[in-house]
Amino acid sequence: xxxxxxxxxxxxEYSIEIDPRGVGEKTIKTLARAKFNRISLGVQDFNIDVQxxxxxxxxxxxxxxxxxxxxxxxxxxxxxxLIYGLPKQSVETFATTLDQVVNLKPDRISLxxxxxxxxxxxxxxxxxxxELPSVDIKMAIFKYSVxxxxxxxxxxxxxxxxxxxNDSLAIAQREGKLYRNFQGYSTHSECELVGLGLSSIGQIGxxxxxxxxxxEEYYQKIDSGEIPISKGxxxxxxDEIRRAVIMELICHFELDFANIEKQFEIVFSDYFKDSLSxxxxxxxxxxxxxxxMNIKVKDKGRLLIRNICMTFDAYLSKDETKFSRxx
Numbered sequence: 001x002x003x004x005x006x007x008x009x010x011x012x013e014y015s016i017e018i019d020p021r022g023v024g025e026k027t028i029k030t031l032a033r034a035k036f037n038r039i040s041l042g043v044q045d046f047n048i049d050v051q052x053x054x055x056x057x058x059x060x061x062x063x064x065x066x067x068x069x070x071x072x073x074x075x076x077x078x079x080x081x082l083i084y085g086l087p088k089q090s091v092e093t094f095a096t097t098l099d100q101v102v103n104l105k106p107d108r109i110s111l112x113x114x115x116x117x118x119x120x121x122x123x124x125x126x127x128x129x130x131e132l133p134s135v136d137i138k139m140a141i142f143k144y145s146v147x148x149x150x151x152x153x154x155x156x157x158x159x160x161x162x163x164x165x166n167d168s169l170a171i172a173q174r175e176g177k178l179y180r181n182f183q184g185y186s187t188h189s190e191c192e193l194v195g196l197g198l199s200s201i202g203q204i205g206x207x208x209x210x211x212x213x214x215x216e217e218y219y220q221k222i223d224s225g226e227i228p229i230s231k232g233x234x235x236x237x238x239d240e241i242r243r244a245v246i247m248e249l250i251c252h253f254e255l256d257f258a259n260i261e262k263q264f265e266i267v268f269s270d271y272f273k274d275s276l277s278x279x280x281x282x283x284x285x286x287x288x289x290x291x292x293m294n295i296k297v298k299d300k301g302r303l304l305i306r307n308i309c310m311t312f313d314a315y316l317s318k319d320e321t322k323f324s325r326x327x
Contacts, residue, residue, distance in 0.1 A: 002196075003035070013038055015077075020066040021058050028069045038077040039070045045086055046097045053087040053131055055123065060100050067104055077167070080106040084141045085114035087131035094141050095148070102152045108169065109154060109162045111145055113138075146303065157185055158250055158305050178251040182208075185251070206240075208233045238314065241266065246309045253297040253305065278311045 008014075015038035016031060031039075043063060044056060051057045067078050080101055084094060101109065116132060118124040133141070146156070154162040155170040161184070163169045172178040172187040179189035182201060195202035199213045209232035212218040221228040235243070241264050248255045257268035269276065269292070276290070283290045287301030288308060297305060310316050 008035055013077075015040060015079075017042070018066070019058075020063045023066055025069045028066070028073050028075075032073040032075065037075055038079070039067075039075045040079040040081065041066065042081045043097075043101065044081070044083045045089065045094065046100050047089070047093045049088045050086050050093065053127065055126055064104060067106070077108070078104075078106040079108040079110065080104070081110045081112060082145075083112045083114045084145060085133060085138045087127055087133075089133050089141060090137060091140050091144050095144060098145060098148050102149075105164075107164050107167045109149060111142075111149070111160050111162065113142075113160070156302060158253070158302065159185070161185055173251065176252060180247060180250055206235050208235070237264075240264070241271070242312050242314060245272070245312050249295065249297065249312075250305055250309050253302055255295045257293055272312065275311045279308070282308060282311075 002008075012035070014034075014036045016036050017040040018027075020041055041063060043058065044054065045051065046058075046060050046063075048057070063080075070078065082097070082101065114132075116124060116127070116129065118127070149162050150156060153164065155165055155167075155173070157163050157169050157173060157178070159180075161169070168187045169178065169185050177187065177189070179186045181191075181193065181203065183193075192205070193201070193203040195209065195211055197211065198215060198218055199211055201208065201210045203209075209229045212221065212228045212230045217230070218228045241260070244263065245255060245260060248259075260266070261268050279288060279290055279295070282288050282301065282304075287298060287304055289296040289298065297308060301308060
């Protein structure tokens with residue numbers, strides 16, 4: 001139906017996230033005919049004890065079979081999502097999962113931190129909190145994972161994302177063309193996004209909008225001839241300035257003050273006086289290089305790029321920039 005309403009480019013990137021447990025060769029072929037050419041799979045962890053603890057059993061062979069079928073049917077990019085901090089995980093068990101994942105050679109790997117929020121996500125209420133790894137073990141898993149992926153030839157893109165050197169994200173990063181929107185890293189800067197379906201988010205010009213989360217309210221508005229939007233926001237000049245600053249840091253790990261001053265006609269040191277003051281501790285910790293002209297993020301600071309960027313976010317309080325909440 002979408003193809004009947006929009007002109008789909010033959011060279012476009014069309015991605016879909018699937019659950020390997022419920023997808024066979026027939027479905028993959030159908031998706032390929034519908035022009036999908038990128039696939040993302042949630043794995044979390046291949047360890048059976050961890051899978052049982054989170055009520056999601058998914059074998060390595062299942063995942064491998066789906067990836068092989070996808071590649072045979074023209075899917076030219078495979079992405080795998082992993083989560084650290086799950087119950088019963090240890091460095092040793094997760095090391096085995098990483099070995100298996102790298103063996104599949106996905107183009108992109110996302111390494112997400114597990115956040116236990118049972119008050120927001122009902123399925124998490126079945127998880128035994130006593131089986132969650134300690135903060136020290138969680139940090140050890142994270143450090144081992146980063147070191148292992150880098151030694152396996154993956155490039156750290158930023159914000160939990162890794163890619164092979166020949167992946168378009170890695171190439172864009174090397175060429176200074178990487179971009180990030182609310183969905184993640186992208187090679188398509190300043191694209192307008194149309195949100196379709198429940199709770200989806202769109203971005204048109206300077207506006208953001210989110211669709212209704214309730215299926216009843218969603219279809220009620222559609223049946224009434226309305227766009228099913230529940231809320232929206234139009235960014236102001238300050239939002240634009242801060243977005244530009246954060247974009248440079250989060251994508252390229254450095255920021256030239258003069259470029260921002262020229263683009264927005266501001267004096268950087270005056271406009272961001274408080275932010276620069278808050279960065280002093282990060283400079284002291286060896287996360288960044290900071291002088292009167294620029295900010296450069298050091299290697300160990302790259303793993304904390306979210307925290308560094310938070311200092312420029314006007315909508316966050318100081319307490320929300322703590323490392324423990326983002327690692």
